Amino acid sequence: MAFTPAPWPRKLRSQEWWGGTSRDNIYHRGWMKNQGYPHDMFDGRPVIGILNTWSELNPCNAHLDVLAQKVKNGIYEAGGFPVEVPVFSVSESTFRPTAMMFRNLAAMAVEEQIRGQPIDGVVCLVGCDKTTPSLLMGAASCDVPTIMVTGGPMLNGHFRGERVGSGTHLWKFSEMVKAGTMTQEEFLEAEAGMSRSAGSCNTMGTASTMASMAEALGMALSGNAAIPAVDSRRRTMAQLSGRRIVQMVKDDLKPSDILTKQAFENAIRTNAAIGGSTNAVIHLLAIAGRVGIDLTLDDWDRCGRDVPTIVNLMPSGKYLMEEFFYAGGLPVVIKRLGEMGLLHNDALTVSGETAWEQVRDVQNHNDDVILSNERALTQSGGIVVVKGNLAPNGAVLKPSAATPALMTHRGRAVVFEDIDDYKAKINDEALDIDETCVMVLKNCGPKGYPGMAEVGNMGLPPKVLRKGITDMVRISDARMSGTAYGTVVLHTSPEAAAGGPLAIVRDGDMIELDVPNRRLHLDLTDEEIARRLAEWHPAATAPEGGYAMLHHLHVGGADTGADLDFLRGCRGAPVGKDSH
Incomplete structure (x- = not known):
């Protein structure tokens, strides 16, 4: 895709704060100088905000302070002015009720940090699951030059x-x-x-998936996704990204230039090839909504259906991210997609090169980690989207992590009204359930949990596990961890708490899952479903205040990315008024 750099030099956004001799300019510069910056740092060089999600309560991101210094080095080398800015850090391992509830809050905070401060470009330092999409969403809403640097996975x-x-x-x-x-x-x-080193999950969980999505979208330098957190090349990548963002500002290369429909289709196909997390569906839908790209669940099924899963990593396969990096990492996968005719080769990336130009010379160093197409874990990878009277707006399933024999299944529903009901019943030996049943979990969607927790991969009852059974069909409006596995139907939309058909499923109802035909069916007549829905009442009222109330009132469905309705769309980064 052709890109014409903007003329340089030109007046930058930050100069509205620092460039001149007015009282306001002196006010802004003077306070900054208390940190020891010389006067020529304010002379019109690009100001780069290093948006750092470092936090000791976010163990996946606890090493990002080291990477931030490397990014600074790169920015200085390229003639920029780096300023490190701490931003909301959402940890999947500690946040309650669920990290997903705060992804949109983090994105909103990032957006306003960029919009309200003298920043010409941003480097997003991210790692744990929700930090990558939240910073991408916030930066996309402002549309200033942006590059992603992920923290990398743990060692095996x-x-x-x-x-x-x-x-x-x-x-x-x-x-x-x-x-x-x-x-x-x-x-x-x-x-x-x-967990024996710094870094995020070492499986192809959501953190590694979203790092891969950032790279496949063109928003990170090629090779970024798989470098282990403690490998010296991770620090090198951070420094190179610092150098690159300065040139991106000079060229005015923005997210809107990169995040095209073709870029999202590249990412969807990449997700299929790597056996990526189902959470990527929600996050990419939300990111697309921030830049005005019409991306739907149907695009996920259309683009991913014929892509083989060739990355042999847990939870779908047997290796971990460390081996993936040694084998050549994501560039090898992207090259394979290009060779198969499944890549928009001319999609622009933050490097200034196209997707194909970056990867055409890479090699696969381990064909048991990155498999040939003939040896793929599944020939039809991607994320399956099923629809029917139980999920009119769709639900998703990850074939590479599912049991093939259960992809077509009809069984009796065993219903859990919410996660507490599940916990109270699942270990009870008197629970009327066997391996042929379909486990159904309600009220765990964006409004229902609240926040849509990773509880969809419900553990099986002990009496079934003792038979040696390790998988059953499970259906819910929840998410599941990208590290999880099983024949799990997720993100059922509309969710139960919003009055979706999932809300009226009862014990004993028969449910049919037909993945080949993309069908999820509740074996009831339309009249019976309508009658039950007419009698249905919400199980819970909206929270009385705080962010929880804001989230409940404005969050969208999983099928549209579960973003807050008033945050969708790109609002830009105007300078605004200075009243000092």
């Missing part, structure tokens, strides 16, 4: 000679304890080897 975990993937083995070992095949003491021993 190990336990008694077994390769341990963060998250994936947590679910596996937990089920083994319930089944009686692993002791609690062994589980505690495994804990020590699960």
Whole structure:
């Protein structure tokens, strides 16, 4: 895609604050000089905001302070003025009720940081699941030159000679304890080897998926996604990104130039090839909504349906992000898509090159990690979108993590009204359930949980696990961790709390899942569904105040990205008035 750089030099946005001799200019410059900046730092060089999600309560991002210094070095080298700005850091491992509830709050805070301050371009330092999409959303809403730098995955975990993937083995070992095949003491021993270095999840969970999505969209430098957090090349990538953002400001290369419909289609196909997280669906829909791109669930199914899953990583495969990096990382996957005719080769990236120009010379160094098309984990990867009278607006399923035999299944519903109901019943030996049933969880969507928690991969009842059964069909309006696996139908829209058909499912109802035909059907007549919906009443009222109330009143459905309705669209970054 052709891009014409803007003329340089020119007056930058930051000069409205710092360029001149007015009282207001002196006011702004004078306060900044208390940090020891010389006068020529304010002479019109690009001011780069390093939006840093570093936090000690966000363990995936706790090393970003080191990367920030490398970014600064790169900015200085390229003649820019770096300013580090702390922004809202949403941790998947600690935030309650769920990190997803605060993704939109973080995006709103980032947007206003950019809009209200003398920033000409931004480097987004991100890592944990929601920090990558939230900063992308906020930056896209302002449309100033932006580059993403992710913190990288942890090193491989190990336990008694077994390769341990963060998250994936947590679910596996937990089920083994319930089944009686692993002791609690062994589980505690495994804990020590699960997370043994700085970085985010080392599986193809949501953090690694969103790092890959940032790269596939063209918003990060090629090769960024897979470098381990503690590898020296991660720090090199940060410094190179610092250099690059200065030139992007000079060229006026903005997110709106990069985040085209073609870029999103590239990302969707990349997600299919890597066996990426279902959470990417919600996040890319939300990002697209910020730049005015018409992206729908149908695009996800259309673009991903014929893409083989060729990255052999947990939870779909057997390796971890460390091996993926050594094999060549995401550039190898993107090159493969280009060779298959599935890539918009001329899509523009932050490097100034096209998607194809960046990857045409890369090589695969391990064909057991990045598989040939013939050896793909599944020939039809991607995210499946199923619709029907149980999900009129759609629901999603990840084929590469599901059991093939369950992709066509009809079973009796066992219903849990909310997550507390599930927790109260699931270990009860008297629960009327077997492996042929369909587990249904309600009221865990954007409004219902609130925030749409990662509880959709409900653990199976112990009496089923003791039979050696490890998977059942599960349906909910919730999300699941990108590190999770199973035949799990998620994001059912409209959600139960908004009066979707999921709300009126009862124990004993028959449900049919038909993935090949993209169908999710509740075996009731239209008249019976209408009668039950007419009798339905919301289980909970809106919160009385605070952000929870704002979220409840304005959050959209999962099928549109679960963004707040008043945040959709690009509002730009006008300078505004100075009243000092």
